[in-house]
Amino acid sequence: MKQDVNVLDTFDINGFQHDLISWFETEQRDLPWRINKDPYRVWVSEIMLQQTRVEAVKPFYKNFMGKFPTLEALAEAHEDEVLKAWEGLGYYSRARNLHSAVKEVKERYGGKVPDTPKEIGKLKGVGPYTQGAILSIAYGIPEPAVDGNVMRVMSRILSIWDDIAKPKTRQLFENIIREVISKDNPSYFNQGLMELGALICIPKNPACLLCPVRSHCRAFHEGVQKELPVKSKAKEPKVVSIVAGVFRTKDGRYIINKRPKTGLLANMWEFPNVEVQEGISNHKQQLAYYMREAFGLEVSVDEYAATVQHSFTHRTWEIFVFFGTAEGTIQESDTLKILTPEQFEQYTFSRSHKTIFEDCIERASLL
DNA sequence: CACGCGTGGCA
DNA sequence: TTGCCAAGCGT
Known part of the structure; x- marks a missing residue:
């Protein structure tokens, strides 16, 4: 002392x-x-x-x-x-x-x-x-x-x-x-x-x-x-690849889901997405499989929309976004909603997912 | 202690 | 464009 x-x-x-x-x-x-x-x-x-x-x-x-x-x-x-x-x-x-x-x-x-x-x-x-x-x-x-x-x-x-x-x-x-x-x-x-x-x-x-x-x-x-001051450098953020789907229903609404209540961006809303597994190159197939396993939904993953980059201090997301459609009646819940674009205002999203909406919703509505 | 946790401004 | 941050805290 x-x-x-x-x-x-x-x-x-x-x-x-x-x-x-x-x-x-x-x-x-x-x-x-x-x-x-x-x-x-x-x-x-x-x-x-x-x-x-x-x-x-x-x-x-x-x-x-x-x-x-x-x-x-x-x-x-x-x-x-x-x-x-x-x-x-x-x-x-x-x-x-x-x-x-x-x-x-x-x-x-x-x-x-x-x-x-x-x-x-x-x-x-x-x-x-x-x-x-x-x-x-x-x-x-x-x-x-x-x-x-x-x-x-x-x-x-x-x-x-x-x-x-x-x-x-x-x-x-x-x-x-x-x-x-x-x-x-x-x-x-x-x-x-x-x-x-x-x-x-x-x-x-x-x-x-x-x-x-x-x-x-x-x-x-x-x-x-x-x-001065002496400040050692943080190590490189790791790159995580993600495939995400902007799924539209017949009546022109979109599927969003809520992130887990702990961890990165806890409790925030986002488009359904899954981390790309090492060695898997068929993103569309992996996304359809994920939608079935995670939500019990049969979806059609259609065309590639965009790749969105988003960097955090400790990690970089590389998000491959696809447009898709969902058939039949979908059960909404606390963690799964189907929204019109106007309703997005009422839900809390991170900046990265807002970017996806702004880029993609408009284009998806034109399809 | 090391790591996870967001975003926007600026050189 | 990309990298580096800026009035930290919880685990």
């Missing part, structure tokens, strides 16, 4: 705090979650901002707060409504965990967001970063909120060469922040570090000449700001 903070032995903590907070006071962006310090509003913003850019979050946040303006409103909503409001933002378990945690706060804490690390850290979806962010921003409690920005900024300021991709490194920075955080204004200190990381101390080509704390920056003085 003491070893962690040896890097601070000759560091001007007070000067750094002052220069950082002064800069944040005048230069902070006007953002919808900075209107007040309502812990619920701060909480929602912190969840949405996980691994997501400010510009992407803004419209979702405004819409979400319009629909669920208070903790009680969100607690009383149905999960489907919450997920619908999250549609397109990504990382959907964030929405489910937030909803679940908000309900717990309502029931266990009478609707007041807890203000201790112990209690708040137990809430679903609230990890070390979010815990510190809510405590410092909403309650003014001097807890570290170490995210990617903070690790990048502080590794440059203190010239720390530990690999920030390693989980252990986050703890090193938490120990450092505990020493350097402003006890008078932990909210602006933490937000200032993140704002600096977003606007000035950016990953590539940091704007050091505009930086309010460059006089405190060891990497700048050593001329190594572009080599």
Whole structure:
């Protein structure tokens, strides 16, 4: 523990705090979650901002707060409504965990967001970063909120060469922040570090000449700001081939089904599809076989429609899409629906499957 | 600890 | 066009 903070032995903590907070006071962006310090509003913003850019979050946040303006409103909503409001933002378990945690706060804490690390850290979806962010921003409690920005900024300021991709490194920075955080204004200190990381101390080509704390920056003085932070690379995403069917019924509706409730894109709707087995080249045959085995449906797989590429951080989908038709009466269920194109609006899809609809529905209707 | 989990912007 | 991310968390 003491070893962690040896890097601070000759560091001007007070000067750094002052220069950082002064800069944040005048230069902070006007953002919808900075209107007040309502812990619920701060909480929602912190969840949405996980691994997501400010510009992407803004419209979702405004819409979400319009629909669920208070903790009680969100607690009383149905999960489907919450997920619908999250549609397109990504990382959907964030929405489910937030909803679940908000309900717990309502029931266990009478609707007041807890203000201790112990209690708040137990809430679903609230990890070390979010815990510190809510405590410092909403309650003014001097807890570290170490995210990617903070690790990048502080590794440059203190010239720390530990690999920030390693989980252990986050703890090193938490120990450092505990020493350097402003006890008078932990909210602006933490937000200032993140704002600096977003606007000035950016990953590539940091704007050091505009930086309010460059006089405190060891990497700048050593001329190594572009080599920090050290971050090892993730391995290559694997390519998964998928064959999917846009099946139309006689009355012009389309078959969709619901994904499993765990794993990738849990609970989202999609066109029926199956991973292409190694060594199988007849995609149409495999899809027809799958429809029979999975849904008990006899379908005709007709013409090739398109190949849709969709990349995740950890995997790439290569989706071969075919048009087809389904005969006879089909039994709808909780996980199988037959929709007119207009009805698609009411169901939640991932971006990749939306792409398929937009590309294919129109064309299928012309066949 | 390593991995799974989305999306859109930008060089 | 392709690669690299951006205010992490759960398991």
